[in-house]
Amino acid sequence: MAPLREARRRAVDFVLGLAQCVPMQNAEIPVTLKLRSRFRGKYRKHKETMCWEWIGYIHNKTGYGKITLDGRSYLSHRVGYTIHKGPIPDGFVVDHLCRNRKCCNPEHLEAIPGRENVLRGLSAPSEQSGDRRRVLHAAQVRELKKARRDGMTQEECASKWGVSLAAVAHIDDGSCWSHVKIDYDEDE
Ligand SMILES: [Zn+2]
Numbered sequence: 001m002a003p004l005r006e007a008r009r010r011a012v013d014f015v016l017g018l019a020q021c022v023p024m025q026n027a028e029i030p031v032t033l034k035l036r037s038r039f040r041g042k043y044r045k046h047k048e049t050m051c052w053e054w055i056g057y058i059h060n061k062t063g064y065g066k067i068t069l070d071g072r073s074y075l076s077h078r079v080g081y082t083i084h085k086g087p088i089p090d091g092f093v094v095d096h097l098c099r100n101r102k103c104c105n106p107e108h109l110e111a112i113p114g115r116e117n118v119l120r121g122l123s124a125p126s127e128q129s130g131d132r133r134r135v136l137h138a139a140q141v142r143e144l145k146k147a148r149r150d151g152m153t154q155e156e157c158a159s160k161w162g163v164s165l166a167a168v169a170h171i172d173d174g175s176c177w178s179h180v181k182i183d184y185d186e187d188e
Helices: 003-019 033-039 076-085 114-122 138-149 154-161 165-173
Strands: 043-045 052-054 066-069 072-075 092-096 109-113
Touching: 033 066, 033 076, 052 076, 066 076, 072 076, 076 092, 076 109, 109 165, 138 154, 138 165, 154 165
Parallel strands: none
Antiparallel strands: 043 052, 066 072, 092 109
16 A cells, blocks of 8 residues: 555544544444454453453553454443343443453443443442452352342342342343353352
């Protein structure tokens, strides 16, 4: 490509990139083979935290990972969510239960209404130990499911396991952790 054309293409990409900064958050994510293959291999699984840390481009102001595909930008954690859990409902944001913005492990992500995300950010984590308080592990989910079966309310469960009501509701309706069954006691 001629240098001038290349420079022009870069300028256009730059402007398009700026224009997409705002709508990026709500852009519908086309789950194509190309997107899947771009996503795969761009994260590293952390052995202890189980976070899938994005090793592709990281936005230096927000700290979120980014994928650019066919001239459009997508946040990597939203892509991870969409590929593994399905489309993000309108007006919902994808919250990191692990508080690690680079993470795109769907088990660490939860779609919640935008306003709730703001409130969560405001609530001080002081009485909880550590930042990873809300990531549940399979054994805890199994306990939580048993507690729900045995009559513990969603509110009680949310408070006992330090998760949002929405998280308990998602477990109840099977939109997450449906692979964890309480009828069987074998390990994953
Ligand atoms: Zn994580």
